[in-house]
Amino acid sequence: MVNYRYLGNSGFKVSEITYGNWVTHASQVENEAAIATVHAALDAGITTFDTADTYANTGAEVVLGEALKGQRRESLEIFTKVYFPTGPMGPNDTGLSRKHIMDSVNGSLTRLGTDYIDLYQAHRFDYETPLEETFQAFADLVRQGKVLYIGVSEWTAEQLREGHALAKDLGIQLISNQPQYSMLWRAIEGKVVPASEELGISQIVWSPMAQGVLSGKYLPGQPLPAGSRATDEKSGADFIKRLLRDEVLTAVQKLKPIAQEAGLTMPQLAIAWVLQNPNVAAALVGASRPEQLADTVKASGVTLDADTLAAIDTALAGVVEDDPEATYETSPKARLV
Template identity: 85%
Template sequence: MVNYRYLGNSGLKVSEITFGNWVTHASQVAEEAAVQTVHAALDAGITTFDTADVYANTAAESVLGRALAGQRRAGLEIFTKVYFPTGPKGPNDTGLSRKHIRESIDASLTRLGTDYVDLYQAHRYDYETPLEETMQAFADVVRQGKALYIGVSEWTAEQLREGHAIARDLGVQLISNQPQYSMLHRVIEERVIPAADELGISQIVWSPMAQGVLSGKYLPGQPAPAGSRATDEKSGADFIESFLHDDILTAVQRLKPIASEAGLTMPQLAIAWVLQNPSVAAALVGASRPEQLAETVKASGITLDADTLSAIDEALGDTVNRDPEHTYSVSPKRRLV
């Protein structure tokens, strides 16, 4: 079963392996399979579920809501996000304005079939809306009982500090950041994590398997396997492209004996690695089939010894992206519509 961790400087516990439905629900898999994977997650002890209004242009939230229908609400932690364009994508159907946040939270709750979400997250930083307006709107959502806590995704260290200060003055808790983080992508380690640790903000990390590259199924000098994420535009093929270089794929192959020595599969090694970082509260995982989760959850509670961690670093060498400047280019400087 899955272990639990506190989320930020709060009393909320979340399953350290959290189910995310970014590229699966209403996109990659049929609804029946999506419901089966959610139920498999519940059976494995996963109680925390992460989605966003933009996933499949709102349809992923609806699928998750139907999949969780009938479950004891108090036994679940449901997260969603706001920022990216949704619906007809009009001029106010995007960003972190008061208008868009107010309308988006109500629509998300309807799709999810719940009166509140446990965590409402700013999916990116909005350079076109005053931060004070955004944080006041989030505070109103909390005071209205529509969200218990607030979080962000892919914010820089400076943005975290400023947002946290405003949230504190407004009397609400900013407790999480959701960045990309894996053995191959460590850009948050130098600046974001130290700032977040100081502020009591946890990391909920996405793509702990580097879009599936750390499974080892992508081989140097060979085409991507048929049906894999790299061959499916709906499954985030553009996100995986930066990892599909022979030097990276060769380095990943060097991880196989390390995983074997530790008694782990490659996916388990990748997920266990991010969970070794005490700043990480949860690793987001997806699944297109229920049996995938049976393997994934076994990474919970695993401790990798110092020799294993050193061997991983040596195997990957300079293929790892550690550039802290990368965090400044993730949020669009202008809204997308």
């Protein structure tokens, strides 16, 4: 079964492997298959589920709500996000203004079929809205009981500090950040993680398998596997392209004997690796088929020894992105509509 970790400086626990439905629900897979994967996640001991209103333009929340119908609500931890455009994408259908937050949270609650959201996350930093306006809206939602905790996604160290201070002044808790993090993408280690450790903020990391590249299924100089994420425009094919360079794929193949020596599959090694970071509370995983989760959850509770970690660093030398400045390029400087 899956282990649990505290989220930030709070008493709130989440499953350290969390189910995310970014490119799967209402997009990559049919609804019946998506619901089956959620049920497989529950059977495997995953109780924490992450989505966003923008995924499939609100469709992913609908599917997740349907999949969780009938479950004991108190035994689940449901996360969603607000920022990116939704609906007809009018001038107030995006960002972190009070109007968009209030409209969005009510829509998310309806689609998810719940009275409250455990963790409500600012999906990016909004340069066009005063941060005080955003956090006052978040504080009001907490006081109304619609939201229990506040998180953010892909914020810089400085943004985390400013948001944390505002949250504290308003008497609410900012307890998490959701950044990209994997063996190949370590940009948060330089500034974001140290600031988060100081503030009592955990990371909920997305793409721990680097969009599937760390599974080892993409081979240098070979055609892309049929049906893979790299061939599906609805599943983030553009996003994965930057990782499909031969030098990256060659380095990733060097991880196979390391995984075998550790008694792990390649996906298990990738997920176990991010969970070695004590500031990481959870690794987000998705699935297009229920059986994928049976393999994934075995990464929970795994400890990688120092020799294994050193071998990973040696194998990937030269292809890792670890520049802290990369964290400053994640939030759009202007809204997308």
